[in-house]
Amino acid sequence: METLRPFVEKEILENLAKQVPELDVTSVETCLAFLHTTAEVYTALNTHFARYGLSMGKFTLLMQLFHAPEQGLTPSECAERAKVTRATITGLLDGLERDDYIRRQPSLTDRRMLTIHLTEKGRLLLENMLPDHFCRTTKLMANLSYAEKLMLIELLAKVSAGAPAMS
Structure with missing residues (x-):
């Protein structure tokens, strides 16, 4: 199963922040980076465990x-x-x-x-x-x-x- 990798360009976030004052660009960027890294690590772990049939x-x-x-x-x-x-x-x-x-x-x-x-x-x-x-x-x-x-x-x-x- 392929995992969707979250990614939004900073410019898009900054434009969205003009419309939604509650949006903190740095918080969203940090969250997206965390989610992207988590997805990569899960994919690597799944590959690793599959080598052993687990x-x-x-x-x-x-x-x-x-x-x-x-x-x-x-x-x-x-x-x-x-x-x-x-x-x-x-x-x-x-x-x-x-x-x-x-x-x-x-x-x-x-x-x-x-x-x-x-x-x-x-x-x-x-x-x-x-x-x-x-x-x-x-x-x-x-x-x-x-x-x-x-x-x-x-x-x-x-x-x-x-x-x-x-x-």
């Missing part, structure tokens, strides 16, 4: 299970950690189970509950994938100094805090 959602779940306690995680815990619905998790788990990366088993403490566990095949996939994944992540951020990386984390937290304004 999606970002499946990778996120596998990483949760890679670091899960021995008793595993419930689907609800996975959903809560990933900040998605239980239905979304169920679909991802179905695909991961089909590929033999995870297994569902009855909970030892409550037979009405299921726990999710990483299979050996899932563990091997991550062990083989993670060096490449973290090397690519490092290269993604290579143009930023250490101080700039810390600053970006702070700035993104501020943008995140403003997100409810768009709701």
